[in-house]
Amino acid sequence: MTRSFLPYILVAQRLGIAFVTLIIVSFAVFFATAMLPGDVAEILLGQAATPEAVAGLREAMGLDEPALSRFVHWLLGLAQGDMGTSYVNNIEVAELIGGRLLNSLRLAAVVTLVSVPVALTLGICAAMWRGSIFDRLVSLLTIFVVSVPEFMVATLAVLVFAVWLGWLPALSYGVELDSWSAMLRAYAMPVISLSLVVSAQMIRMSRAAVIETINTPYVEMALLKGASLSRMVLRHALPNALGPIANAVALSLSYLVGGVIIVETIFNYPGVAKLMVDAVSTRDLPLIQSCAMIFCVSYLSLITLADLIAILSNPRLR
């Protein structure tokens, strides 16, 4: 009886851990941003502000309350979907982020759809024909891509495709997205640059994970039962490599939400990462905190999802 409950317990445990991590992270985010140098009230009022005016604004914004109570208020607000109001332009943070987040998620989704199948296929095939010319070529290319920084890839792409060849627009935003071809063209370069960056790691990790399972006695047993190479790899090795592969994919994809600042900047793509950079330069604390929380939540949910896949794909725990 205990066996059938075990996976639920493990899943509940994992979700519980994720929740606790989230609280700790929110604590860290709030107090780290609170420690940023500079005072919002002073920045907003400019150099000519009188101390009275600054004090009045501080009180109006609730900045003179103790940090802990501000944290609790903020957290309770977040839980109800209230991210606060931007200090800088008095717009609801949710409204500011909303459109940007959608942009970021759209880009992330397209990159995921392109890179995950390609990367896994390449990684698994490289493992399958280990030591072959194909494998060496893939390994060489991934090492090359890993070692070239993304701003280089992105800048070169702009130089080649937008400036020299003129095939694609250099900026992704502001272009009329009235037809499929226009949309394809607008997304092509950011998607290619990002795909290159996230694929390399996925290829390497999935190759390593599959090779490790190929070297097990049960895969040799499959070979001795007369199984073909593809059956050995796809039916016997891959299901047992699912856990590590899911983790590698999650780690790579988590980069797509928060870590794409450079690519968003180069292609002038209005995503959340760019919003956060702008928020930091204006000391817009609610916006910074919300952006940081979005990155944390997306990272945490991806990692948790990968762990859940690892738990559920293991019959010992089922």
Next chain:
Amino acid sequence: MSQTNHDTPLVSVRDLKIGAVTDAKRKVEIIKGVDFDIAPGEILALIGESGSGKTTIALSLMGHTRPGCSINGGRIRVGNNNVTAMTTRQRAAMRGTEVSYVPQSAAAAFNPSQRIMDQVIEISTIHNLMPKAEARAKAVELFRALALPNPDTIGDRYPHQVSGGQLQRLSAAMALIGDPRLVIFDEPTTALDVTTQIEVLRAFKSAMAAGGCAGVYVSHDLAVVAQIADRIVVLRGGEVQEVGTSEQILNAPQNAYTKELLAAFEPAGRTPQPVQASDRKKPILEVTNLHAGYGPIRNGAPVAKILKDVNFQLEPGRNLGVIGESGSGKSTLARAIAGILPPYRGSVLVDGRELKPDLASRSKEDLRRTQIVFQLADTALNPGHSIANIIGRPLTFYKGLRGKARDARVIELLDMVHLPANMRHRLPSELSGGQKQRVNLARALAAEPELILCDEITSALDTVVAAAILELLKELQSELGLSYMFISHDLSTVEAICDDVLVMHKGVVVEALPASKMSECATHPYSRLLISSIPKLDTGWLASLEQDPDLIAQFSDR
């Protein structure tokens, strides 16, 4: 089943040569021109020590070589298949239908993420032999023939949900599903306990007889092979030493190496050391009411209680054997005495001095007097340290020796275990298994202990090498006046070195026996079952063995 078949042999191997590339990219020949035939329905055993090439030859019959190896010459014919000349695709078509394989460790050879039934009938799925329902019915039939419990439902389980002995029989079902003409058994009972081994051997034997297929049985254990094989090929270093019927190899061996193997099977017994009444001292080791277990402590006792109320005494100069099957708690006993696993109740006295339960609170002197030698020298010796360093560390720790004095003592210790002095500059990976175990022993001797706990120290070694280690232990004992507590699952080794024997089952000492008369004196049903399950060098042993099925059911976990 004596075969005098003059028809065309089912399998013929001629001048087989297999090469390998070592880690250092050096090419070596591991099979150096081997010839043999197998008649239809005959079971041929390939016997030899590790490195003799027996598994390599067996796998080559399926056209398979492990990574780094390749068939470099000669001819293998199985039925109408010229294995050495086939393409990869043709070989795949032959595997499972003409030749099939029963692995050494079924626990590792079953895919952990698939149900057993899917894996058992996979051969039929791959080769499109029959509809799925029919294959399932056939598998259930085989489960029944192999005396597996719940034959109708056992296939629905995952590999981790059945025992090792059951998995081994399930792997035989997996091999037989495609009606092969030849089945290769690769040490299929080596990983099993002796009482389980008997059932598995019987199941194999009857299934093979019913199927009428020929077999290749790879093993290092002559006694097991004697029960199942018609003919035996003795291999050493990739060359055939002797071929003959089982009877002839066992009773009238011609080759010197075969004779050596047979001699190593039954090491010379030990004349029991009398308890000297005159200068009788306190026992070197006295264990009373010892309890130990694993897991978090609740109400003063760990959750998983392993050892229950163990009591014994070991007089100086005498040796105590501890026998039992896997899970009987014999290694836990050694760990509890050594303090690696602190007992939660009971006491351990060495030479009358009570030891603190855990290692950390014992004094250096207490630690010095009791040393432990582990089963696997490979994992016990730090692969990054030179032999001099491995043996020298306890010298510095216990004796404060450094520099020249330490080096001189290391050479002395190496000499004690019959290793040359220049070996101290090498790394463990450059040594053979037997040499590593000698270093492991020298490391224990460096502390100048009075008691050595030997945990299965010969189990991972080949019989001839193990026999030499036993000789060394005896020699060291007479020179240094040591006492050994010798843990093993192998009764003949225990018999060779011990005066008294404790039989353990599920953490309890069921009986204490004199080593020289174990089978005569045993009265507890479990000891009798265990002792009677040890295979004998007699081809008729398994057939004539009678064991009470109720007893087996009572004492085994299958």
